[in-house]
Amino acid sequence: MSQRTVYFNGQFVPEAEARVSIFDSALMFGDMAFEMTRTYNRRPFKLREHLDRLFDSLRLMEIDCGLTLDEMERITMETLERNLSTEPDDMDWQIMHDVSRGPLGVYQTAFPNGLKPTISINCWPLITHMGGFAANYTSGVHIVIPAQQAVPAHLIDPKAKNRSRLHYQMASLQAARMGAGRWPVLLDPDGFIAEGPGWNLFLVKNGELLTPEPRNILQGVSRATTIELARNLGIPVRETNLGRYEGLCADEMFCTATTYALVHATTFEGQTIGDGGPGPVFRQLLEAWKEQGGIDFVAQAHDYAERLPNWEAQAAQVT
Ligand SMILES: Cc1ncc(COP(=O)(O)O)c(C=O)c1O
Structure with missing residues (x-):
């Protein structure tokens, strides 16, 4: 299993455990806003601009995620920090935000804790995207x-x-x-x-x-x-x-x-x-x-391209 951690609905969980319900509006309607930010030298590039756009998207879609922009930013930084040590210092990251309305009301009995928006923030090493x-x-x-x-x-x-x-x-x-x-x-x-x-x-x-x-x-x-x-x-x-x-x-x-x-x-x-x-x-x-x-x-992308086969082989062993 990967060592990466995902923010998922208020908690930090192992990546493999962050699962969206089959009854989620995201799956039913593609009803989900998202963002993709990257880091340069392990620092997010224009995170605030991405989060501004996320909140604007949510506004158009009439989804209240229950977090303020500042809270979302803080949780994003915490998610990144929890993941940095799983890769060498020269690894940059993709940071993905996904926010949906949550499970559909008709299935509420399957959710005894109530229906809430689904929020996830995950970090993925850029070696796969940029190496490829x-x-x-x-x-x-x-x-x-x-x-x-x-x-x-x-x-x-x-x-x-x-x-x-x-x-x-x-x-x-x-x-x-x-x-x-x-x-x-x-x-x-x-x-x-x-x-x-x-x-x-x-x-x-x-x-x-x-x-x-x-x-x-x-x-x-x-x-x-x-x-x-x-x-x-x-x-x-x-x-x-x-x-x-x-x-x-x-x-x-x-x-x-x-x-x-x-x-x-x-x-x-x-x-x-x-x-x-x-x-x-x-x-x-x-x-x-x-x-x-x-x-x-x-140059970084070319370096990642060379390292990618080994990285994937190792990742396959721990998965
Ligand atoms: C449809 C579309 N247009 C443009 C972009 C580029 O946006 P950005 O520069 O913020 O990554 C994206 C990014 O995913 C996209 O999905």
Whole structure:
């Protein structure tokens, strides 16, 4: 069994014992808000921003988790601290928050202690995610437009980070059929580029950084960080409507998300972007990201990739 500890409904329990009921609204409806934060040098990056977004998501979803933001932050730090010693000092972490409405009322007799929201905070060593991802920093990614569209804000606002993600799953399945390693970017019902299943999109045209306006997307913490870094570097930034045309005519394109920060796209819809390598604006931003995080997370990911087979073999022995 892993040594990791999870915060689960008011208690710290071994990871294997943190189980959500089959009667939970999360399982019944995908009715769950969540967040994903990472650490750099074992310190959470922009935790407060992630928790602000979590509480905003809960507000839209009409879930009262029963904790204040300060309490959630304190418990998060305690969860992380309880897990740090299970890995070497050079391990960074993913911190996952999941909050649902709890079990459905019709099943209340199965819950003699009453119905409460389900809250979990778990920490997972980033070696698996980033070790598996490392090669993308070198090769870049291939972005395609799938048939599946984004869910627009007038249906369910994607600004709330929620677990109803079948449309992202469909988009990923469709992209996989277009070729191995293809990353789908969903269009909104007006035909504008929205976002990928777990990332925001940027492109560069004539030295200007462009990103979809925030109407029909999750407003990523990494997206905001990228915009802020670009402004600090004097790179002009604009949030605007972008379509397939703008994608095809871009000089550079890249994706942003919490785990990997940013990765460049080599192709869009099968056509090479620029010279296919990371462009000058991307490279500037990547360096600024590393400086802000206080770590060369690209080198770290390559190091994790080398260590991953051993790590997994050892993890399998203790499980
Ligand atoms: C749909 C979607 N868009 C964008 C993002 C990127 O957000 P962040 O930069 O906060 O990780 C995510 C992250 O999971 C996501 O699920």
